[in-house]
Amino acid sequence: MKRIKTLETRDLKKSLENGGCGECQTVANQPCENLEAKAE
Amino acid sequence: MxxxxxxxxxxxxxxxxxxxxxxxxxxxxxxxxxxxxxxxxxxxxxxxxxxxxxxxxxxxxxxxxxxxxxxxxxxxxxxxxxxxxxxxxxxxxxxxxxxxxxxxxxxxFRPNASMLKERHTDIKALCLHVSHACDLTCSYCFAGQGRFKGPAALMTEEVAKRAVDYLIENSGDRRNLEVDFFGGEPLLNFDVVKSVVEYARSKEGESNKNFRFTLTTNGMGINDEVIDFVNRECHNVVLSLDGRKEIHDRERRAAGSKVPDYNSSDGYTSVPRGTGSYDIIVPKFQRLVAARTGKDCGDVKVSDIPTWVTRGSDTGNTNYYMRGTFTHYNTDFTKDILHMTELGFDELSMEPVVASHDSEFALTEDDLPIIFEQYEILAKEMLDREKPFTFYHYMLDLSGGPCIYKRISGCGSGTEYFAVTPQGELYPCHQFVGEAEYLMGDIWNGIVRTDVRDEFKMCNVYARPECDDCWAKLYCSGGCAANAYHATGSILGTYDYGCELFKKRIECAIMMQVARVEEL
Structure with a gap:
């Protein structure tokens, strides 16, 4: 029986490497505008 | 954790x-x-x-x-x-x-937080206070009827253009730049708004920048020229409406001035001081939203709007949201949100008033469980609705949301985002304007209070011991520095009441995401 379901979320650890471009608008509902990061 | x-x-x-x-x-x-x-x-x-x-x-x-x-x-x-x-x-x-x-x-992530102070920060957004005057006298206004503790003033074209140059000069490699038209009521200085947008657009090519403009308005000054302009140029517009007529008119009353009027022979009408603004602004907001989205809104049909008025659906500028404020007098604010949907609006926000404890409309500890229940009622209502609407705090982007750097450092006030007064002074954000100790410089000489900038660089989620054990810290990034300052006297404090509301909203927002996944 499957008792746990995990939602798809952005990997915060990975965003240490693919984040920080600063192009997003001036938090949690702020979409990332770095499309490369989103594609990973 | x-x-x-x-x-x-x-x-x-x-x-x-x-x-x-x-x-x-x-x-x-x-x-x-x-x-x-x-x-x-x-x-x-x-x-x-x-x-x-x-x-x-x-x-x-x-x-x-x-x-x-x-x-x-x-x-x-x-x-x-x-x-x-x-x-x-x-x-x-x-x-x-x-x-x-x-x-x-x-x-x-904690080691990365201490590195934030060492980083060089480029500026990417300015909030232009084009008007320190307002045609409403909202009792709960944090800006004190738009004057921010100073005299009424309008920004000149010269100051506004210099602000654009300052932003370009200090934005480094950042391509996307933002300019918010704010006040006071920015439409009281509409000519300067138009000229500064034209000026910034003329600079985009040579500077390799992409400007995004937004405008926050109480709606009194809206006419077809304004609608045409914001649909051509503004990436987003924020329209202030508190919900039900009796709620809205309790706080948002006219200062007494002439405003554009679609039904008047000369296009204007005088509004006596103290008049509730609901009946004046709602039809204007509906007209703006209809022209912006290309969809009929309330009683306003798109086909009734002259064809020379730009449709936002043709320019890609369809974003807007209604921004309400709830107080101790309408802790049943879900009714106000649903009232907005009945008026035809479907992009909504409703924010708790931030006021001193002794003001009559300030939220109280006894209000807290009522507000929590309202947030839950709203979330369930949104899940059940056949005709959907958005509530800003429930719009979580789980898979494409912000990176960890953004989550640690927050909104960028005082480092990459500044407010500019009509006189060209620089403050960390619009909610600090008028606080003498946070005057950081001006658009001619730049930031002279580098100590304040350093304080804001360190103002992140790891700088507040109260946040150490909080599960929501990477959603709120340590909260709003201005709220913390006004509640505790320090930007490194925490506005505990706001924290409780924020956590409840995040719980509701995540529950809604879960519900939608479970439906699949």
């Missing part, structure tokens, strides 16, 4: 440092709770706990015994018996999540 809660029939588990979100059944929920207790007994040594769980059958036996005890007490609504094997299997599934770094994950 994890956070687990039950809401609307869903059991949600948030893993704080990985960002993972799990939806679990009652058995898994209780096993995770037992894990937390055991980890606490080991003084937080998560690694030792999971090592024991894998190697020591007694640890698992204890969990099994506890869950079977719960079962005997009738705590689970299971159609079939829960076996010992199933409980062990569930424990091992949770161990697997731990090993994948998606449950009880460690904080690896």
């Amino acid at each position: 994890i956070h687990q809660y039950k809401l609307n029939g869903y059991n949600v588990v948030i893993d704080v440092y990985s960002g993972a979100i799990h939806v679990v059944d009652d058995v898994a929920y209780d096993i995770i709770r037992l894990f937390c207790c055991k980890i606490d007994e080991l003084h937080g040594d998560t690694e030792m706990f999971f090592a024991n769980l894998k190697d020591d059958s007694n640890s698992v036996d204890e969990i099994v015994k506890c869950i079977l005890g719960n079962l005997a007490l009738g705590m689970y609504e299971e159609s079939e018996e829960i076996t010992e094997e199933e409980i062990i299997e569930c424990c091992m599934d949770l161990v697997e999540l731990y090993e994948k770094g998606k449950l009880f994950s460690r904080d690896i």
